[in-house]
Amino acid sequence: MASNRYCIIMAGGSSTRFWPLSKSTSPKQFLDILGTGKTFIQSTYERFCQIIPKENIYVVTNEKYRDLLVNQLPELKEEQILLEPIRRNTAPCIAYACYKLLNIDPEANIVVTPADHLILNESKFLKTVESALSYTENHDALMTLGIHPNRAETAYGYIQINAEEQVDKHEHTYKVKTFTEKPNIELAKVFVDSGEFYWNSGIFVWNLKSILNALSENLPEIDSLFRDGVGIYNSPKEKDFIANIYSLCRSISIDFGVMEKAQNVYVKCADFGWSDVGSWASLFQVSPKKGRGNAEIGDNIITYNTSNCIISNKSDKMLVVQGLNDYIVAQTDQATMIIPKSNEKEVKNIVADVSNLSKEFI
Amino acid sequence: MASNRYCIIMAGGSSTRFWPLSKSTSPKQFLDILGTGKTFIQSTYERFCQIIPKENIYVVTNEKYRDLLVNQLPELKEEQILLEPIRRNTAPCIAYACYKLLNIDPEANIVVTPADHLILNESKFLKTVESALSYTENHDALMTLGIHPNRAETAYGYIQINAEEQVDKHEHTYKVKTFTEKPNIELAKVFVDSGEFYWNSGIFVWNLKSILNALSENLPEIDSLFRDGVGIYNSPKEKDFIANIYSLCRSISIDFGVMEKAQNVYVKCADFGWSDVGSWASLFQVSPKKGRGNAEIGDNIITYNTSNCIISNKSDKMLVVQGLNDYIVAQTDQATMIIPKSNEKEVKNIVADVSNLSKEFI
Numbered sequence: 001m002a003s004n005r006y007c008i009i010m011a012g013g014s015s016t017r018f019w020p021l022s023k024s025t026s027p028k029q030f031l032d033i034l035g036t037g038k039t040f041i042q043s044t045y046e047r048f049c050q051i052i053p054k055e056n057i058y059v060v061t062n063e064k065y066r067d068l069l070v071n072q073l074p075e076l077k078e079e080q081i082l083l084e085p086i087r088r089n090t091a092p093c094i095a096y097a098c099y100k101l102l103n104i105d106p107e108a109n110i111v112v113t114p115a116d117h118l119i120l121n122e123s124k125f126l127k128t129v130e131s132a133l134s135y136t137e138n139h140d141a142l143m144t145l146g147i148h149p150n151r152a153e154t155a156y157g158y159i160q161i162n163a164e165e166q167v168d169k170h171e172h173t174y175k176v177k178t179f180t181e182k183p184n185i186e187l188a189k190v191f192v193d194s195g196e197f198y199w200n201s202g203i204f205v206w207n208l209k210s211i212l213n214a215l216s217e218n219l220p221e222i223d224s225l226f227r228d229g230v231g232i233y234n235s236p237k238e239k240d241f242i243a244n245i246y247s248l249c250r251s252i253s254i255d256f257g258v259m260e261k262a263q264n265v266y267v268k269c270a271d272f273g274w275s276d277v278g279s280w281a282s283l284f285q286v287s288p289k290k291g292r293g294n295a296e297i298g299d300n301i302i303t304y305n306t307s308n309c310i311i312s313n314k315s316d317k318m319l320v321v322q323g324l325n326d327y328i329v330a331q332t333d334q335a336t337m338i339i340p341k342s343n344e345k346e347v348k349n350i351v352a353d354v355s356n357l358s359k360e361f362i
Numbered sequence: 363m364a365s366n367r368y369c370i371i372m373a374g375g376s377s378t379r380f381w382p383l384s385k386s387t388s389p390k391q392f393l394d395i396l397g398t399g400k401t402f403i404q405s406t407y408e409r410f411c412q413i414i415p416k417e418n419i420y421v422v423t424n425e426k427y428r429d430l431l432v433n434q435l436p437e438l439k440e441e442q443i444l445l446e447p448i449r450r451n452t453a454p455c456i457a458y459a460c461y462k463l464l465n466i467d468p469e470a471n472i473v474v475t476p477a478d479h480l481i482l483n484e485s486k487f488l489k490t491v492e493s494a495l496s497y498t499e500n501h502d503a504l505m506t507l508g509i510h511p512n513r514a515e516t517a518y519g520y521i522q523i524n525a526e527e528q529v530d531k532h533e534h535t536y537k538v539k540t541f542t543e544k545p546n547i548e549l550a551k552v553f554v555d556s557g558e559f560y561w562n563s564g565i566f567v568w569n570l571k572s573i574l575n576a577l578s579e580n581l582p583e584i585d586s587l588f589r590d591g592v593g594i595y596n597s598p599k600e601k602d603f604i605a606n607i608y609s610l611c612r613s614i615s616i617d618f619g620v621m622e623k624a625q626n627v628y629v630k631c632a633d634f635g636w637s638d639v640g641s642w643a644s645l646f647q648v649s650p651k652k653g654r655g656n657a658e659i660g661d662n663i664i665t666y667n668t669s670n671c672i673i674s675n676k677s678d679k680m681l682v683v684q685g686l687n688d689y690i691v692a693q694t695d696q697a698t699m700i701i702p703k704s705n706e707k708e709v710k711n712i713v714a715d716v717s718n719l720s721k722e723f724i
């Protein structure tokens with residue numbers, strides 16, 4: 001493996017949309033929601049270990065998840081763990097990791113990835129990432145992975161390619177024409193039918209110089225805050241420095257802050273069985289089905305006359321379900337939630353209501 | 363209180379129809395299914411303590427429930443606890459308790475009651491029992507309490523009164539014409555409309571001489587088995603003696619074995635808010651309703667767009683229910699069950715299926 005290849009795993013999210021499975025004290029990336037036996041971050045780490053030297057894999061997460069992270073990835077050395085004092089979205093997270101890397105390896109060639117995505121075809125995925133890395137090794141390119149859409153999904157952002165501008169000798173790699181927000185269903189259909197639109201995976205590949213230039217050009221205030229730390233990163237002063245500048249940073253995504261503005265943005269299009277597993281519906285989609293089309297995740301589940309449900313049992317308790325259709329039933333050691341699949345957007349409100357009752361369940 | 367008044371509480375049932383609340387290791391009589399803060403047997407015991415000397419209250423239960431019983435009613439002395447080695451229905455249970463009492467107080471005047479009924483109007487109930495006891499004090503009568511039916515219930519047996527034969531000076535007390543099994547709905551309507559039929563509560567009042575005579579006449583083999591123990595009851599040999607004769611006893615109810623045959627059977631009709639709480643439907647009926655007609659029993663329950671459900675949370679966990687109508691949702695520390703109210707008869711099959719999976723949940 002090339003020693004200048006690095007991976008930055010972004011693991012700072014704190015969504016509770018999978019409550020009661022996910023809680024603010026143990027968000028999705030630290031859970032085995034799919035029932036694979038590994039948490040998302042463990043799967044992500046192990047996946048990249050196959051193409052990136054272990055010691056070159058860095059994880060950025062919130063301070064409060066440090067123990068969870070160390071517990072789940074005990075191999076990580078202290079210096080591979082970057083702790084954010086507060087959440088500021090992906091741009092500051094990436095700026096922090098990249099400026100820290102500058103001190104370690106100015107020639108770093110980097111893949112940046114969320115911690116909590118599902119990749120079904122791992123070898124195809126890794127080939128795609130390696131191909132992207134081989135391009136950014138000696139090109140000033142901000143590359144993102146685009147997923148060939150197999151349905152008019154409204155939960156993802158889309159990337160429009162410039163079909164005329166295919167990169168030489170790099171299959172399915174194009175200059176980006178536009179990034180789009182999550183579309184409505186009509187627009188999503190148009191996107192998919194056009195053949196020019198790909199799902200935005202939020203996985204990025206670039207070399208250190210390219211991303212630092214792009215930050216400097218497109219997010220100069222944020223860039224300047226983190227640039228001031230050169231000489232401080234990887235020293236005992238790093239923690240205080242980070243605590244200080246994070247509070248000065250605005251919260252902004254790398255997509256909005258950099259990718260949508262920069263000129264050297266490319267997309268590598270592929271199809272490796274990707275899902276952000278960002279919702280119960282998405283979990284249902286990627287889960288194998290039993291009986292009458294139920295996704296049953298976990299042991300000790302018995303169903304009768306029940307169809308098209310997601311039934312997740314993350315406890316040692318029994319879960320018996322009769323006569324439900326199109327419901328989510330999720331049980332943990334702290335709570336059980338029964339809700340129609342069509343209402344999953346209300347989980348947010350439920351979490352707020354439960355939180356009002358007692359913080360212990362959230 | 364008259365010192366010759368006694369109470370026999372029958373607490374040997376092992377039904378799991380309220381699973382997952384009730385289990386074979388902790389059946390209904392030892393549970394607080396109604397959420398009153400007391401278990402059924404505690405409520406029953408405390409109710410009778412108001413009219414019967416405490417030391418005269420005896421409890422018959424299965425050997426395996428001894429610890430549960432002692433734990434819930436620590437006031438009971440060892441000699442007030444009668445342990446059955448195997449279940450043989452109510453006739454042997456009553457024969458055992460009555461022959462044991464013969465040695466203690468041949469003048470005993472006795473009320474026999476199930477441990478797990480709900481009585482809403484306690485003072486009216488106690489007055490009824492006292493009135494019955496005052497009659498059996500000096501009459502050779504097998505008296506049962508009949509409940510004025512307020513609906514055509516098919517889950518109860520009925521008692522037809524002989525309206526011509528009202529007992530002198532004892533209001534609402536009649537000679538019994540017939541006992542009936544649980545009727546179908548059409549017959550139940552006829553019963554209720556007739557004004558001659560009352561629900562059979564399974565609560566009996568009689569003096570010791572009367573019930574022993576009745577056992578001897580109507581169930582001579584069982585009577586003979588227990589009569590042989592005179593001189594052994596209340597001695598160290600009692601346990602072995604009981605273990606021996608129970609295995610020889612046939613299983614038969616006091617209703618079928620004695621009450622339906624004897625000639626001196628009377629019913630005292632009353633209306634004190636009685637339910638045998640014998641089913642989820644019956645629990646729903648007697649429970650106060652919240653919101654959209656839900657019976658919510660226990661803490662940490664939140665419902666949305668949910669109506670006419672029984673939601674019982676016997677755990678410290680949260681229970682969130684959205685979009686259910688006419689369901690039973692029951693959660694304990696061992697299991698959660700979600701089932702349409704109309705299917706509660708299938709709980710039996712569910713318990714069998716769960717038991718096949720693992721005995722720990724049953």
